[in-house]
Amino acid sequence: MLTAFTKACRRYDVNIADEDRGARTGRLRRGVPQQMTKPQLDLGAAQPTRRERVREATLAEIKQIARNHLVEHGTGGVSLRAVAREMGMTAPGLYRYVSGIDALLVLITADMFQELADAVAAADASVPADDTDLRILTSLRAFRSWAVTHRAEFATMFGPHVRLAPETDITPAVEAGRRFGATFYTLFDRLLSEERFPLPDGDRVSPQLARELRAFADTCGFSAPHIPVEAVMVLSSCWVRLYGVVSMEVFEHLNFVMRDMEPLFESELRSILTGLGVRYLPPESSASVTTGTPD
Amino acid sequence: MLTAFTKACRRYDVNIADEDRGARTGRLRRGVPQQMTKPQLDLGAAQPTRRERVREATLAEIKQIARNHLVEHGTGGVSLRAVAREMGMTAPGLYRYVSGIDALLVLITADMFQELADAVAAADASVPADDTDLRILTSLRAFRSWAVTHRAEFATMFGPHVRLAPETDITPAVEAGRRFGATFYTLFDRLLSEERFPLPDGDRVSPQLARELRAFADTCGFSAPHIPVEAVMVLSSCWVRLYGVVSMEVFEHLNFVMRDMEPLFESELRSILTGLGVRYLPPESSASVTTGTPD
DNA sequence: CGGCGTTTGCTAACGGCGTTCACTAAAGCG
DNA sequence: CGCTTTAGTGAACGCCGTTAGCAAACGCCG
Incomplete structure (x- = not known):
């Protein structure tokens, strides 16, 4: 009984519930020194063991192949057995790296949020840093661009959680999503500090809405410490419109x-930006020849 | 060889590709009179055979149970075997009624669109017919209300098609969705004819957008034959915002x-309606005690 | 270098799924 | 009653996730 429990603790240890396992093994398996499982704990992470390196590489390969399957066959097309097959492994072997298919999906979802955030940040960095208007325009276009070129990814990130069991721990993905959101928050903060548009009247914000918006601002950690709820309302409204138009396209x-x-999308973008007092520029001439049918 | 083909034609005949089957069987199985498969073809559909009645009932039961499973276990929880088990049947038996799990999902999706349309129409009919403002307000609230009380259904209707194979024929669901959309088109038409809000400038509509909007209007069959594209743009924008805020909530x-x-949602609703020149009324006092967690 | 605990991956197995095929029993119709 | 059509079953195939037990490889330490 106890053996089975410790074994179970030893297995699903990686990436999910890491510290949880550390605590439990520390209490239950007193005989085994902890340094065994993580050597050079005090010497810093600069010197990963060879084992740790190859392990990391295997995990990366797992995620990469799972990602490929996601792109090619949709969310339903990701299966541990298929991933293992492509790696020349068997499915149970993957359980040394991921605690199950749900955890794997959460992992790659988190990765995809990071990738999206990087794509938007790269686009943002490609224009002059002091041109807030252009940075916002470019960032929002980059968001849609990434979405339409990564439809399967976008669907798993921003669609309903349809595959995961309801009790699945999705905090890694949520955290990554929060980091992604910070990209936009920062830009919005800039816009606010420049006082480019008048905030709506306070009486348009009901007390209930004010409470929710305040929670929003607190949770997301705006750089502006006491951002007015009216500003958060404007941001929410913009995000709703952006999410709506892009989701409708991708879905x-x-x-x-x-x-x-x-x-x-361009029409909505123009409307959103105009409402924010941000100048809108039509897209490059490649607009008419988009990914649509050439016909 | 030919036997196998005709057999295949005879099997997946119902509900999906109905006329297709009629044509094929008519050509391939000349020896069998068509009246056999559909008796009293000329006497009208008022006299369904006993067989047809029980068959219809069985199909309805299948859809009902599948719907229950959808609500209780999400989209991934709908399986032919589970449905059959609950009916006291075996899974292959269901293939007499549905051509597979994907077709079943499409079927119930179409039903759900119909149900949503009915719910909105019922709300619309519950207020004075000549009060366009109140009808719109009530209809949009009914849309959200249905969505949040039917989350799993909404996810399969308005989320990405994540379970269905890409080549699945989803026209029944699309048709039902179109009928649902007509509910809103009609109200919007009313609003237009009352000339309640100024249309945006025509130069805000790019030629590409005008083309798409024109196609939108033509496909959806507005009652106004030559509705201006600016109006369609306003409608699209409103729909994007509504879709965005409700989807974010449900997802x-x-x-x-x-x-x-x-x-x-109420904030967005107010903003949308104000932009349309429609008066907004705050919800009943039950607003603060919604379906959210009581604490 | 050998010993030995850890880590890794395998095979076998269970249950669930969609789907097909061959077949039986029932229902309807002349 | 006899014949055709239909409803439904059981077996089977190939997927899937997941668990348990086991053997080989690895890496550290003496």
């Missing part, structure tokens, strides 16, 4: 009614 | 940052 809900969704 | 993307999404 293909107007497919039978519109061929190319980019004009609608 | 729980701000869960870790907001407890109750209704205030944000």
